[in-house]
Amino acid sequence: MKIALLGYGRMGKTIEKLAENRGHSIVYKTSSGLKEDELKKADVAIDFSIPEAAFKNITTCFQHQIPVVCGTTGWLEKYDEAVKICKKENAAFIYASNFSLGVNLFFELNTQLAKLMKKFDQYKVDVEEIHHTKKLDKPSGTAITLTEQILANSAYTNWELKEENTSISEKTIPVTAKRIEDVPGTHIINYASDIDDIEIKHTAHSREGFALGAIIAAEFLKDKTGIFTMKDVLNV
Secondary structure, eight states: OEEEEEOOSHHHHHHHHHHHHTTOEEEEEESSSOOHHHHTTOSEEEEOOOHHHHHHHHHHHHHTTOOEEEOOOSOGGGHHHHHHHHHHTTOEEEEOSOOOHHHHHHHHHHHHHHHHHTTOTTOEEEEEEEEOTTOOSSSOHHHHHHHHHHHHTSSOOEEEEOOTTOOOOTTEEEEEEEEOTTOOOEEEEEEEOSSOEEEEEEEOSSSHHHHHHHHHHHHHHTTOOEEEOHHHHHTO
């Protein structure tokens, strides 16, 4: 499989190494701008760029019928528009806030726990995420996905990024975002009562889990058309 890497930072370099180990070739990589003649050599594109570049990267791929796997977060106000363009161009697209196998299993666990805890309003939920200091968006896309899953399966009505000394209303899920050097990604869901706490946690040890999941998604997406998710890739 011939892969274009759109965004060649630390994640892009990890994807390159793992993809080549799986027998794929990287035919184009960029961290600034697109050379469409080079892009067209690819069977599939993997985008781990920056929020400001993601939409243009993705839609340019659609125009050339190049399937796109996107793990860039912070651009989702344009997601619905991207989906429309994908369908119009008869292209293929997978977006995930996190491609890690473990995180996607964690998503399923989070959903089931939220459904269970809905009956027990003495427990108040909060979400915490910790990432490296170079992560641009806050909170993480993964934390937003986790929070939205809880909202869909509980009596909470919205979420809010919790800053120091701020108060949060009873129907709002507080989300705490911390930035600590060299932390690949930690996500904690905590249900707290006066008597006890119930907590689930996912801790990434490296970027390789995210990178491998993106490559597996690209392998799934090649030669397909349509909009897919990691639930389709992992059949969960």
